[in-house]
Amino acid sequence: MTTNQWEELKQFLHFNDSQEASDKDDPERDRLYKVRPLLDHLVAKCRELPKLQNLWVDEQLVPFKGRSSLKQCLPNKPQKWGYKLFLLWDECGLMHNFEVYTGKILPQPGFPDIGASGNIVLRMGSVIPRDLNYILYFDNWFCSVHCR
Structure with missing residues (x-):
């Protein structure tokens, strides 16, 4: 595929209506609004996979060198810059739940607030x-202490 073909494809490929997006100055806006339907569909399909007994919650960095407000730096990872994901996966490497890190980790309705890392464990484990x-x-x- 040529660059021109890719640029033309990108022009017409949309997952959400850009006209309904909230203002960029709104602190409550969804920073993944444009791809949210795609992400929600992927998460739903991952949750349908059969789970093995041993499950892990972990963070993963998807390498990315371009410009993005969602890009994170994890100095202890081999690839230091990219998109940060939180994953629930099993011993075969199948992913059963994931969440893209978009900034401050807030407590979700229906879950107790036990700190940022504990909140992630509760949300990832909610599909078990x-x-x-x-x-x-x-x-x-x-x-x-609260996670244990």
Whole structure:
């Protein structure tokens, strides 16, 4: 595909109506508004996958070198710059839930507020059935007294 073909495709490819987007100065706006339907569909499909007993909550960096207000720097990762994701995955590497980091981590309605890292564990683990014996692992960034 040539550059011109790609640019023409990008011009007509939309996942959400740009006219309904909130103002860029609004602190409550969804920074992923333009791709939110696509992300929601991907998350819904990931949640339908059968889960194995051992599950992990972890952060992942999708490398990106361009300009973006969502780009994060994680100095302890091999690729230092990119989009930060929080994932729930199993021992086979299948992803069952994910969330793109867009800034400050706020508590979600229906979940207790136990700090930024604890809130992520609760949201990622919310797709795990409660009546079955799953084992959830997470690293030291997610550990707090409330998470244990």
